[in-house]
Amino acid sequence: MNPYQQKRRWKYSLLAFAVVIASGSLLYTSYLVKNIAKSERTRAQVWAMSMRQMLSSDDNDFLNYVLAVRDSSVVPALVVDSKGEFQLTRGLDTTKTFIKLDEAELKEKHQKYDPEYFKQELEYMKSQHEPIQLTVLKEPWFVYYKDSPLLTQLKIFPYIQLTVIAIFLMVAYTAFSSSRKSEQNQVWVGLAKETAHQLGTPISSLMAWIELIKDKFDAENDPLMAEMENDVKRLEIVADRFSKIGSVPKLETQPVYDVVKDFVDYFKVRVSDKISFELTGNQALFAGLNVPLFDWVLENLLKNAVNAIDGTGSIKVNISGNRAKKQVFIDVSDTGKGIPRSKFETVFQPGYTTRKRGWGLGLSLTKRMINNYHNGQIFVRDSEVGKGTTFRIVLKSLNDDSTPAT
């Protein structure tokens, strides 16, 4: 069995285990709740019967004893006579049963029950359980009761338990998937480094061939040779990028406009001349850039823009800034097919492509290079289907306050 299958099996076993724990404990708690509810009714009944007993005797100690029992397992109860008057209570919140007396009232009596509180409690008890009826002094009295604090706690217990299990599952799942991701990353890093290594030899040979051709055909100043050299240098840069995957690239303070200009100049002669390029904006902004990686970002964005333009169109890059927020903006706009609003986020997902020969990797890599290596952001600033798109890169500006911001 391969490690992925093994992990999947683990994941399912974990899930099954959690389901078994959850349902087992739910069943057991509901069984407990039922039993305790039954015994609470019996206890309310026993209490009511002892009340009746007590009311027909004069034993004050017994009365005190019954009223004193106030532990958490006491079933809170209210006794109401046939006229609806409250006769006895127990297990209610003693801090709420009395209301404050003013001075005049204090002279007359000690304490006064809060009728509102009793009414509320009675309504609640009515909604919870059928009353127990007793005959006291030949009159029918009713004992209303509600679940004890213990039972109430037990009733919410399954929800707490389910939450804990859900959290446990989430943590376990995240741990598994992140370990799998890091494994996959290692495979990619290895592959990239190996590719870079293998590209090294033919690239150096190409360099040597170019020198030989220059000599042999006396083509030192031929512009074609210069372009060829440029391309081989690009190949070298690409191989270099691959070899650097997995290591943390260094950022250097760079003039953003100049870096973008260099790349746009290199790029524009390599695409159809039906597409025009324009670079505008602030030339005095600085940001921390890793030039090879940033060129890669520009390459992906410009290539996408070219792909989005069917035939004739224009691509504009504008550099601007926000001095207050210390930000540099690089906006890449095209007059291409546009992106529907619902896909503004999706385009950055690896594998998402609308091109026949696309891999759907360009923008996901770009986002990674901007977010992780340049501590910036990239997003679709605006786009309209059929009209065009603007991607915006936001980087931290390294200018001081004296630079014009826009």
Ligand SMILES: Nc1ncnc2c1ncn2[C@@H]1O[C@H](COP(=O)(O)OP(=O)(O)OP(=O)(O)O)[C@@H](O)[C@H]1O
């Ligand atoms: N400027 C743009 N205008 C319109 N759609 C775009 C633009 N940029 C990207 N998209 C859409 O986003 C998708 C994903 O782009 P991404 O660069 O990630 O992959 P791709 O270009 O399809 O393939 P590749 O891996 O070769 O770059 C594209 O297929 C396209 O549908």
Ligand SMILES: [Mg+2]
């Ligand atoms: Mg692309």
